[in-house]
Amino acid sequence: MADLTPDLNASLLALFEKLRRQDVPLGVSDYLDAIEAIQSGLGLENPDKFKQLLRLLWTKSREDQERFDGLFDNQFEQFFQAVEAPTPEVADVELPTPQGDDPPSRGTIPPIGITTQPLDPPVIPNPQPGQGESAEKVQKPTPLLAQPSKPAHRPAAQHYQFIPHFPISQRDMAGAWRQLRRPQRVGVPEELDVEATIASLARSGGLVSPVLRPRRRNLSRLVVLVDRQGSMTPFHPWIDAAMDSIKLGGLLGRVSFYYFHDCPETFLYRQPDLTGILRLETVLEEQVRGGSVLIISDAGAARGYFDSLRLSDTKAFLHKLQVQTYLYAWINPMPKQRWVATTAEDVACLVPMFPLDREGLNDAVNILRGQPFPVGVGLHEPN
Amino acid sequence: MSESKATQSIAQADLGKRVYTGSGKGAEKPLAGAWTEEEPYIAAPSLVDAVNTAxxxxxxxLLEGEPGGGKTRLAFAVAYELGYPLHECYIRSTSRAQDLLYEYDALGRLYDIQEEKAGSGSAKPRKEYVNYGELGKAIKRSTEENSPSVVLIxxxxxxxxxxxxxxxLELDRLKFQVKEVPEIEGINAFKPTGSSTEQTRxxxxxxxxxxxxxxxxEKxxxxxxxxxCLFYYINFPDDRxxxxxxxxxxxxxxxxSLALFQNIFLELRRPELNLRKTPGISEFLDWVTILLQKGQGAKIKALQSLTSQSKEQQLKAFAQIPxxxxxxxxxxxxxxxxxxSRGSGSTNG
Structure with a gap:
């Protein structure tokens, strides 16, 4: 099998690295698979097929695909331009001979193993001052002008990416929520309890009836209370992604969202725009009772000052909450160092509060599963 | 027996040549137990490439896409065209990974042993109580018969x-062990029956x-x-x-009539309508099937006359779609x- 040209390899690796940095779950085997596929001749018919192949191998969701499209076009645009129209100056600069061996037809990736261009593709619209030959200047625009007529090739354009990039990806957040589980055996007995059956067999000397037990089910319930508007406004897209990740985390049907502004006082709202009013007590009694509660709010950290009223309101809310459940945690989208000297610092002494990052989420999920609060945190701690 | 062996070796020789073309034509030489139900499935060229890469x-x-967009049907089409057997696993909320591989009927065995003690009937050997799941069957088929297959999950x-x-592990290494019956050797698609070592992919x-x-x-x-997994998103097909x-x-x-149906369907899918559930391809095909039944000619004519009128009249026609x-x-x-429909009517009147 032929090796890939160094520049194709370099471009592939660069693209792969960029995708990994964007949190696309890719491993070495994915890279090797791509190489294997390319070497076997898959996706080499034209640039579009090549793109499709890598897209298939290296993306795992629609969002990934969108990220991929931008990155791929940036990475391979110049590569394809250089390949599609083997310009004489490139051949002159780098390799005089191999060019003779069958220049690939337009829109085709060259046969593997043939180096057609230097490592850093220099073919860009603006002639570089270093290569100031006049003939070059005349020739350079031609391949670019010829582009529109070629199938499956986009003109050089600025690529914008509209997929937001958060400090923690939605996929990672969903991964943390997957840990939130309380498996219990409930429902119809349908699973054979082998040990109990053998025990009964041993006791009675004959099989009276098999012992069945219900299957394990995840019984976690989660109520999410989300602070909206005001100082939370800049965080809305991120919080939305966090809420989506909770929905996708696998707690199907047993998670509910309510909204408030600044601090949950008498009322909660059913809609993110703070409409659909509900009494706080009603929600706590009907929805929370023994389940887990997650509060998402900056707790005044975004404002950056201390507000004693907010603190006492929060305290009052927590007193009401702890009547119903001891499984509650607070997620703060502000980084931890910004909590200092704000209301958040004091609230963090009353309730386990974590920043919205990977460790923070894992810690919060652990609290929601029933781990004890960190030392010194709690409503009745002296602080 | 020898004849089936011979057909098998022919099949093996051309296995490598089989590629999916998306034409909907059945394979010339289907493998033993292949899926033979015709599946008129039109795949986009990129989807064809994706299947071939996989x-x-x-x-x-891994396929994602609108409900009713042909995700499931693809497996049938691929199996039909390649002449592969098809194993279908439909997942329920209570499904466990183990169920796809095998189930051990411990209860049945217990009863049989009891009966044997009582003097009637006899317990069969342990391995008779193993019921293989669809993925298990596919791995077994590959191991024992050297035959590929399509598994739909x-x-x-x-x-x-x-x-x-x-x-x-099962998806990656394609092997499993029936742990209740130690005498059954591990079933490993990379180690076909008769081979002493594991072969490469x-x-x-x-x-x-x-x-x-x-x-x-949903998750x-x-x-x-x-x-x-390789990931492919099945887009809604273009007009052509x-x-x-x-x-x-x-x-x-x-x-x-087909062009007419297509227009109405696309009209119903327009985002401005703000429907909670936009109709998908499979629903559309159902609808066309109903309309093309015998004796529905009058309804099609009525539909034709409705849509040939002005834009407002067309909107009005929504409510009258049969x-x-x-x-x-x-x-x-x-x-x-x-x-x-009513709204456009009232602005007219």
Whole structure:
């Protein structure tokens, strides 16, 4: 099998690295698979097929695909331009001979193993001052002008990416929520309890009836209370992604969202725009009772000052909450160092509060599963 | 017996040449036990490439897309065209990964032993109580008969969150062990019966099952699982493909009716209508099937005369679409359409 040209390899690796940095779950085997596929001749018919192949191998969701499209076009645009129209100056600069061996037809990736261009593709619209030959200047625009007529090739354009990039990806957040589980055996007995059956067999000397037990089910319930508007406004897209990740985390049907502004006082709202009013007590009694509660709010950290009223309101809310459940945690989208000297610092002494990052989420999920609060945190701690 | 061996070796020789073309034509030489039900499926060229890449690398192909967009049907079409057997696993919320591989009927065995003690009947050997699941059968088929197959794992996101993670090893290494019956040797698709060592993926390529997984993304699948899959999103087909799909499926329809149906369907899918559930391809095909039944000619004519009128009249026509129940699945969407029809009527009057 032929090796890939160094520049194709370099471009592939660069693209792969960029995708990994964007949190696309890719491993070495994915890279090797791509190489294997390319070497076997898959996706080499034209640039579009090549793109499709890598897209298939290296993306795992629609969002990934969108990220991929931008990155791929940036990475391979110049590569394809250089390949599609083997310009004489490139051949002159780098390799005089191999060019003779069958220049690939337009829109085709060259046969593997043939180096057609230097490592850093220099073919860009603006002639570089270093290569100031006049003939070059005349020739350079031609391949670019010829582009529109070629199938499956986009003109050089600025690529914008509209997929937001958060400090923690939605996929990672969903991964943390997957840990939130309380498996219990409930429902119809349908699973054979082998040990109990053998025990009964041993006791009675004959099989009276098999012992069945219900299957394990995840019984976690989660109520999410989300602070909206005001100082939370800049965080809305991120919080939305966090809420989506909770929905996708696998707690199907047993998670509910309510909204408030600044601090949950008498009322909660059913809609993110703070409409659909509900009494706080009603929600706590009907929805929370023994389940887990997650509060998402900056707790005044975004404002950056201390507000004693907010603190006492929060305290009052927590007193009401702890009547119903001891499984509650607070997620703060502000980084931890910004909590200092704000209301958040004091609230963090009353309730386990974590920043919205990977460790923070894992810690919060652990609290929601029933781990004890960190030392010194709690409503009745002296602080 | 010897004859089946001979056909098998022929099949093996051409296994490597089999590629999916998306033409909907059946394989010339279907393997033993192949899926033979015709499946008129029109695949986009990029989807054809995706299937072939998955076929070449023998990596699971994860499909996402609109409900009713042909995710599940693809597996049938691929199996039919390649002449592969098809193993279908439909996932329920209570499905466990283990169920796809095998189930051990411990209870049945216990009863049989009891009966034997009582003097009637006799207990069979242990391995008779193993019922293989569909994925287990596919791996077994590959191991014992050297025969590839298509495995459909439908709606994987419906299962418990552990499900995909529990399947990692089986999807990757294509092997499992019946732990209740130690005398059954581990079933390993990379180690065919008669071979003493495990072969490489490259050597076994044409004998491994092709796994097609569909998801509606109700849950985010775990990262390690995603890493092993090829991902393809089935887009809604463009006008031309849709036309081909119709022409391929409905032979000899009344003049101009297919174009008419397509227009109405696309009209109903317009985002401005704000329907809660936009009709998908499969619903559309159902609807066309109903309309093309015998004796529905009058309804088609009525539809034709309605849509040939002005734009406002066309909007009005929504409420008069026959067999709307095949396309519109919620009461609120029905109300929306009727409201639009009435609304345009009142502005006219």
């Amino acid at each position: 076929l070449y690398l023998r990596r699971p192909l 439908d709606e994987i996101d419906k299962a418990d969150i552990d499900f995909p993670n529990d399947l990692l 490259e050597q076994r390529r044409h004998h491994l099952p092709l796994i097609i997984i569909t998801s509606n993304r 985010e699948l775990p990262k390690p699982f995603l890493r092993r 493909t849709l036309k081909t799909i119709l022409e391929n499926r409905f032979i000899d329809p009344p003049e101009g 067999h709307l129940e095949a396309l519109i699945k919620t009461q609120s969407d029905r109300d929306t359409l009727f409201r639009i």
